[in-house]
Amino acid sequence: SQIPRFRLPEEVIDEETGYILRLGVEFRGGVRIESMQQLLAEHWDAVFVGSGAPRGRDLSLPGRDEAAAQIHIGIDWLASVSFGHTTHIGKRVIVLGGGNTAMDCCRTSRRLGGDDVKVIVRSPFDEMKASPWEKEDAIHEGIPILDCLVPKAFLHANGKLTGMRFEKVRAVRDERGRRQLVPTGEPEQVFDCDEVLVAVGQDPWIERNAGIAFDEHGMPALDAVTLQSSRPEVFFGGDAALGPKNIIWAVAQGHAAAISIDKYLHGEDVHARPPPGVTLVSQKMGIHEWTYDNEVAPDARHKVPWHDINQSLRNIKVEVELGFDAKTAWKEAQRCLNCDVQTVFSTGQCIECDACVDICPTDCITFTNNGVEADLRTRLRAPARHADQDLYVSGNLKTGRVMVKDEDVCLHCGLCAERCPTGAWDMQKFLLEPARAGRACRSHHGAQKKAA
Numbered sequence: 348s349q350i351p352r353f354r355l356p357e358e359v360i361d362e363e364t365g366y367i368l369r370l371g372v373e374f375r376g377g378v379r380i381e382s383m384q385q386l387l388a389e390h391w392d393a394v395f396v397g398s399g400a401p402r403g404r405d406l407s408l409p410g411r412d413e414a415a416a417q418i419h420i421g422i423d424w425l426a427s428v429s430f431g432h433t434t435h436i437g438k439r440v441i442v443l444g445g446g447n448t449a450m451d452c453c454r455t456s457r458r459l460g461g462d463d464v465k466v467i468v469r470s471p472f473d474e475m476k477a478s479p480w481e482k483e484d485a486i487h488e489g490i491p492i493l494d495c496l497v498p499k500a501f502l503h504a505n506g507k508l509t510g511m512r513f514e515k516v517r518a519v520r521d522e523r524g525r526r527q528l529v530p531t532g533e534p535e536q537v538f539d540c541d542e543v544l545v546a547v548g549q550d551p552w553i554e555r556n557a558g559i560a561f562d563e564h565g566m567p568a569l570d571a572v573t574l575q576s577s578r579p580e581v582f583f584g585g586d587a588a589l590g591p592k593n594i595i596w597a598v599a600q601g602h603a604a605a606i607s608i609d610k611y612l613h614g615e616d617v618h619a620r621p622p623p624g625v626t627l628v629s630q631k632m633g634i635h636e637w638t639y640d641n642e643v644a645p646d647a648r649h650k651v652p653w654h655d656i657n658q659s660l661r662n663i664k665v666e667v668e669l670g671f672d673a674k675t676a677w678k679e680a681q682r683c684l685n686c687d688v689q690t691v692f693s694t695g696q697c698i699e700c701d702a703c704v705d706i707c708p709t710d711c712i713t714f715t716n717n718g719v720e721a722d723l724r725t726r727l728r729a730p731a732r733h734a735d736q737d738l739y740v741s742g743n744l745k746t747g748r749v750m751v752k753d754e755d756v757c758l759h760c761g762l763c764a765e766r767c768p769t770g771a772w773d774m775q776k777f778l779l780e781p782a783r784a785g786r787a788c789r790s791h792h793g794a795q796k797k798a799a
């Protein structure tokens with residue numbers, strides 16, 4: 348992984364890979380698959396491709412070739428640092444790009460000798476792809492982020508990079524809401540530098556002549572659920588599948604592809620997949636007692652403390668985030684909204700006394716006449732404006748009305764269930780157990796077997 352060591356220490360990777368190796372898989376390290384076609388000619392029963400997205404995009408601008416020795420593709424450079432091949436960088440560094448790779452490049456540069464490191468990005472600061480906390484970390488390490496600057500040329504003298512030229516732009520939206528970067532007409536800006544790291548995106552590497560179909564974006568044409576490619580024995584996962592995302596997605600896709608492979612090898616339909624296991628268990632212990640901590644602390648997010656900046660900038664292996672101490676961890680945990688504890692409503696038990704409406708601290712319960720969702724949303728005690736957040740609508744009550752709850756603002760405090768005289772509301776813990784590869788994911792008695 349190119350994720351720098353100050354965020355993902357080696358021991359963590361060793362531990363994780365250890366779990367897999369202990370399952371008894373044969374691991375062949377240090378081998379690069381040069382040709383997918385050749386690999387497939389070996390007639391493996393199934394192949395999983397998890398080759399990531401290692402190819403960083405280049406910038407073809409005037410001066411690129413002349414100053415090539417001081418211009419690096421960010422992702423390759425990070426890999427080279429990770430493996431210890433690169434140990435220093437010039438004092439003045441420009442990092443091009445606004446994603447998390449750019450943030451890693453600039454922070455790594457600060458640790459390898461870059462004194463004057465700046466990030467220069469085309470987009471406005473607020474629209475950069477990097478996560479807000481990544482930008483915050485970079486700024487904390489004294490790295491300015493200059494936005495709305497489009498790179499125009501690499502400047503060089505005597506075969507050496509001397510700086511870069513940029514055009515100032517501003518973002519405007521057309522009538523369809525699409526963003527365009529329009530030159531402001533201000534004079535072009537020049538920044539001196541010794542080295543440039545280009546972190547303007549990545550393109551997945553996958554061979555094209557192996558009988559695997561690709562879509563118009565250059566990605567393998569896959570079924571998004573089964574992750575099966577147009578060659579039925581080839582499955583994808585991680586950044587190589589549906590484009591660069593993050594580790595959580597890569598792991599989830601690994602599980603999904605494993606189910607597909609298991610079913611495929613057993614001659615079953617890969618589309619007939621087991622649903623996840625779901626359980627709902629009441630958390631009631633007494634009238635006002637719950638098995639979960641239902642108090643909600645209104646605190647803002649507690650900041651994870653950082654290692655002393657002088658030490659972390661001197662040693663790339665020092666993990667920057669120290670983690671919470673026990674006291675702050677406790678306070679942070681008190682902010683939990685217990686989203687795993689659901690409000691469950693039993694229509695038949697409700698006598699429409701409105702007691703739950705009165706006590707709900709966020710006005711998220713309404714008894715009203717049913718209607719189309721768009722209209723219903725405007726008739727609630729607190730209008731439900733986030734259409735991507737579901738409404739909970741009961742069946743018809745005795746008066747013909749329905750109970751509507753806006754899930755978006757529920758604090759899972761349980762007060763409605765404490766107040767309800769009939770037990771129509773209950774707080775129930777929800778557990779989702781995603782399906783895994785193995786016997787349980789296969790159809791019983793061959794019921795789902797593929798027609799031969």
Ligand SMILES: Cc1cc2nc3c(=O)[nH]c(=O)nc-3n(C[C@H](O)[C@H](O)[C@H](O)COP(=O)(O)OP(=O)(O)OC[C@H]3O[C@@H](n4cnc5c(N)ncnc54)[C@H](O)[C@@H]3O)c2cc1C
Nearest residue numbers: 348349350379380397398399448451585586592593594597
């Ligand atoms: C700089 C950077 C920082 C990131 N930070 C984070 C972060 O903080 N949190 C987060 O969740 N995600 C982060 N990501 C994203 C995350 O790294 C990826 O989403 C994740 O690693 C994808 O996993 P993967 O298994 O698909 O690919 P990878 O982790 O890239 O693994 C692919 C593997 O395949 C090998 N490989 C490639 N081609 C071949 C071949 N032809 N033959 C043999 N082996 C091959 C590679 O050597 C590599 O070991 C970051 C990404 C980058 C680039």
Ligand code: SF4
Nearest residue numbers: 707757758760761763
């Ligand atoms: S759990 Fe609390 S916030 Fe949610 S509906 Fe009940 S009283 Fe309202």
Ligand code: SF4
Nearest residue numbers: 697698700701703767
């Ligand atoms: S408190 Fe209980 S009975 Fe009364 S309206 Fe609410 S759900 Fe119905």
